């Protein structure tokens with residue numbers, strides 16, 4: 001259970017996600033990865049339960065969250081990121097969507113949410129940056145509601161195997177057989193992405 005008073009040593013945001021680099025990332029990905037965000041947003045818009053709270057882990061400047069918000073007006077969307085500068089970028093990008101879409105600083109390995117409070121989790125291209133994928137998986141299993149699904153997207157070489165092993169070890173996200181699929185994005189920069197879907201037991 002998350003306890004705000006517990007002294008947990010959080011990971012440090014990488015330099016490429018801080019300061020001026022976060023600004024460059026925001027501007028460049030907004031256009032270059034538009035097709036990718038659109039493709040992932042379609043998945044989430046199709047799969048999210050009515051009125052659910054959807055968490056984007058490692059949201060960066062929040063372009064994926066904004067793409068989901070445009071498709072589903074009933075969802076509460078929260079983007080979490082380790083980098084305060086990315087959170088500032090995301091907050092700015094979320095302004096058109098009002099209070100139902102927000103960003104907050106946090107470490108995926110120590111999420112600021114209570115048990116079973118999140119209906120669905122998505123994460124794009126953040127997994128390969130996590131210091132401790134096993135700790136993150138345990139956290140995602142904890143915050144996801146029973147039956148809640150995790151949609152993880154990343155490169156083929158990202159540590160998906162570590163995620164699967166950690167889920168087994170922690171006894172989370174074992175509700176249905178995992179599904180790993182290589183999908184086409186329509187983006188010339190990232191034409192393919194691996195999608196790995198895991199579900200908490202009911």
Ligand SMILES: C[S@@+](CC[C@H](N)C(=O)[O-])C[C@H]1O[C@@H](n2cnc3c(N)ncnc32)[C@H](O)[C@@H]1O
Pocket residue numbers: 011013014017029057058059060061062063064080081082083086106107108109123124125126129130131
């Ligand atoms: C390559 S960017 C991807 C951003 C966004 N999801 C996208 O698809 O454009 C990776 C992001 O993951 C964040 N990140 C890395 N480790 C994290 C952690 N332990 N907890 C939360 N965010 C993390 C980084 O700060 C960075 O913003």
